[in-house]
Amino acid sequence: MSKPGHDDFYWVTNPEPHKQRRKEMLEKYPQIQELYGYDPNSKYKVFLCHALQLLTCYLISECSWPVIVLVAYVWGGTINHSLMLAVHELSHELFFSCSLAKYLVWNFLLIAFIITHFLRF
Numbered sequence: 001m002s003k004p005g006h007d008d009f010y011w012v013t014n015p016e017p018h019k020q021r022r023k024e025m026l027e028k029y030p031q032i033q034e035l036y037g038y039d040p041n042s043k044y045k046v047f048l049c050h051a052l053q054l055l056t057c058y059l060i061s062e063c064s065w066p067v068i069v070l071v072a073y074v075w076g077g078t079i080n081h082s083l084m085l086a087v088h089e090l091s092h093e094l095f096f097s098c099s100l101a102k103y104l105v106w107n108f109l110l111i112a113f114i115i116t117h118f119l120r121f
Contacts, residue, residue, distance in 0.1 A: 042095045045085050049079050050111070057074055083109055 026033060053076065061069050087109055089095060096102045 038094060042089060046105060046109060049082050053079050
């Protein structure tokens with residue numbers, strides 16, 4: 001097996017596109033700057049997602065396996081994706097200005113992923 005070389009990657013020499021795109025958007029639509037910052041409802045959405053997952057587990061506990069698999073795939077996948085987006089938002093510090101609150105919610109968010117990610121390894 002050969003070692004990766006210079007030709008094994010796609011090298012980009014262009015400047016980072018996000019800064020330029022942000023600048024153009026702000027020039028064209030200055031009102032979007034009002035949307036920047038913390039979303040005070042994010043923490044409630046995270047807790048609601050966890051509660052809905054637990055409620056769904058209880059409600060489908062007596063269902064047949066095909067129903068459980070379908071609900072887990074569609075509903076569970078949607079909720080898990082929402083929680084992963086919340087992790088992303090936390091990494092950009094868009095939930096709180098307080099580090100302790102961020103840390104606590106981050107750990108609460110990861111509860112949903114501990115078992116599912118652990119089982120893959």
